[in-house]
Amino acid sequence: MSNPPRPARERVSTQAILLGVFSLIATAMLVAGDLATRDAIAERQREDLRASLSQVIPDALHDNDLLAHPLSINDDQGGPLTVYRGTRGLQVTALAWEITGKGYAGDIRLILGVDPEGKILGVRVLQHAETPGLGDNIEASRSDWILGFNGRSLGNPPAEKWKVKKDGGIFDSFSGATITPRGVVAAIKQGLAFFQSHKAALTRAVVINSEEQDP
Amino acid sequence: MTDYKRIVKDGLWDNNIVFVQALALCPLLAVTGTASNGLGMGLASTAVFILSGLSISAVRTIITPQVRIPIFVLIIAVLVTLVDMSMNAWVHDLHKVLGLFIPLIVTNCAILGRAEAFASRNALAPSLVDGVMMGLGFTLALVILGASREIIGSGTLFANAALLLGDWAHFLELQLIPDYKGFLLIILPPGGFIVLSFLLAGKRVMERTLAARRQQAAAGLPEAG
Numbered sequence: 001m002s003n004p005p006r007p008a009r010e011r012v013s014t015q016a017i018l019l020g021v022f023s024l025i026a027t028a029m030l031v032a033g034d035l036a037t038r039d040a041i042a043e044r045q046r047e048d049l050r051a052s053l054s055q056v057i058p059d060a061l062h063d064n065d066l067l068a069h070p071l072s073i074n075d076d077q078g079g080p081l082t083v084y085r086g087t088r089g090l091q092v093t094a095l096a097w098e099i100t101g102k103g104y105a106g107d108i109r110l111i112l113g114v115d116p117e118g119k120i121l122g123v124r125v126l127q128h129a130e131t132p133g134l135g136d137n138i139e140a141s142r143s144d145w146i147l148g149f150n151g152r153s154l155g156n157p158p159a160e161k162w163k164v165k166k167d168g169g170i171f172d173s174f175s176g177a178t179i180t181p182r183g184v185v186a187a188i189k190q191g192l193a194f195f196q197s198h199k200a201a202l203t204r205a206v207v208i209n210s211e212e213q214d215p
Numbered sequence: 216m217t218d219y220k221r222i223v224k225d226g227l228w229d230n231n232i233v234f235v236q237a238l239a240l241c242p243l244l245a246v247t248g249t250a251s252n253g254l255g256m257g258l259a260s261t262a263v264f265i266l267s268g269l270s271i272s273a274v275r276t277i278i279t280p281q282v283r284i285p286i287f288v289l290i291i292a293v294l295v296t297l298v299d300m301s302m303n304a305w306v307h308d309l310h311k312v313l314g315l316f317i318p319l320i321v322t323n324c325a326i327l328g329r330a331e332a333f334a335s336r337n338a339l340a341p342s343l344v345d346g347v348m349m350g351l352g353f354t355l356a357l358v359i360l361g362a363s364r365e366i367i368g369s370g371t372l373f374a375n376a377a378l379l380l381g382d383w384a385h386f387l388e389l390q391l392i393p394d395y396k397g398f399l400l401i402i403l404p405p406g407g408f409i410v411l412s413f414l415l416a417g418k419r420v421m422e423r424t425l426a427a428r429r430q431q432a433a434a435g436l437p438e439a440g
Contacts, residue, residue: 015282022278022286026293033297040304048307132248133399 053084055140056113056122057094062086066096073201076194083202090205092116095195098126101187104179105129108138112191116203119153123188128180135180145172145181154192162189217341226348233356233411234418238325243357244407246316248368251376253361254354255309256316259298261350263320264329266294268346271334278335287330295321308378325353356414363410368402370395 008014046067053066064087075081086094096113108128113121123146125138137143148171154162163169164181173181195202232238239260246256270290278286299317302310310317320326329349334342365371370392376384400406 009279010281015279018278018282019285022289026289029293030296033300037300037304041300044304044307048311131399132402133397 101183247361250362253357257354264350265346272342
């Protein structure tokens with residue numbers, strides 16, 4: 001070779017080692033960050049879940065911790081679904097689970113709470129990407145619309161009336177936004193139908209749970 | 216001797232990331248529906264500006280020019296992830312509002328821009344000042360844009376400030392126009408572009424007026440003397 005040897009800082013191996021060392025440091029920092037925040041983040045998420053559950057299951061109805069023994073069941077599409085149950089003694093007094101509606105801009109995630117007879121205790125929106133000022137009236141903080149479902153059940157109104165007014169049903173839709181309420185109404189109806197078909201399994205008295213709770 | 220006054224002035228005004236460099240428009244337009252969101256995003260970005268400025272300045276003599284860009288990107292990505300995790304853990308309510316946009320700080324080209332243009336060529340102290348000032352300048356732009364859009368779009372100012380700053384901030388939350396029906400266009404992303412264009416034009420007019428006045432004053436001096 002006629003070329004003089006290159007200075008150490010310009011060799012390819014130096015670049016590779018530099019990149020490797022920095023990647024190692026980056027990995028170590030991310031691991032440390034994860035360890036430091038993991039518990040706090042899990043705790044925050046439990047608080048979030050508890051807060052949304054308490055909006056659809058009144059505190060007076062149950063004396064257990066709603067998050068303590070959730071029930072895992074497959075929904076009608078075969079996907080896993082977690083049902084949170086409020087109990088009083090051994091009796092199931094309220095149930096809540098997440099439902100998903102098709103909105104104008106992607107999925108609308110809601111939480112639906114019902115009593116053991118299938119009557120709605122409450123519905124709240126967890127997350128959506130609907131148009132501000134139009135579709136976001138499904139939020140309880142923006143309008144009372146979502147409260148109109150309280151006390152409804154699969155037979156009240158009858159199944160063919162479980163639609164927005166524009167489609168011949170009984171539920172209001174907002175001016176300028178029909179797709180959003182339509183998606184919400186359909187999701188709630190589907191949620192109630194799911195409850196109807198799994199009522200026995202969902203409301204069976206919780207024996208195992210109470211043994212775990214009473215030492 | 217480093218000219219700190221120059222760095223401060225550059226960051227806040229003369230070389231402002233948004234108003235002059237027109238960088239970081241993606242996070243800017245996405246979050247500035249309200250002044251509070253703008254403030255939160257601005258402070259989170261400032262934290263990343265400062266940390267990335269410091270760490271890149273600290274390693275500037277070690278890294279070689281050939282691999283500097285991947286290493287800058289790596290450092291910035293780690294810092295953004297750490298900020299994201301910390302906010303999720305400790306200012307969770309704000310994280311719920313801004314959550315989607317925090318990871319987007321990584322795509323804030325202004326941060327990589329400052330790393331390349333400033334931190335990799337300057338010592339720790341000037342890089343720290345540059346990070347703080349560039350971050351504050353960015354925050355300023357976000358808050359002004361957020362406040363303008365919020366007032367025109369929803370008739371409020373600093374709504375939800377308490378989520379960001381704690382309960383004492385409730386006094387900041389103003390309902391400026393009672394029973395306002397809202398002006399949807401301004402809240403949606405196109406409104407961000409429209410309001411930003413007016414702000415940019417406003418800054419130009421202001422600077423031109425100031426320059427004209429200065430010239431007048433300079434021209435007037437000999438007569439007075």
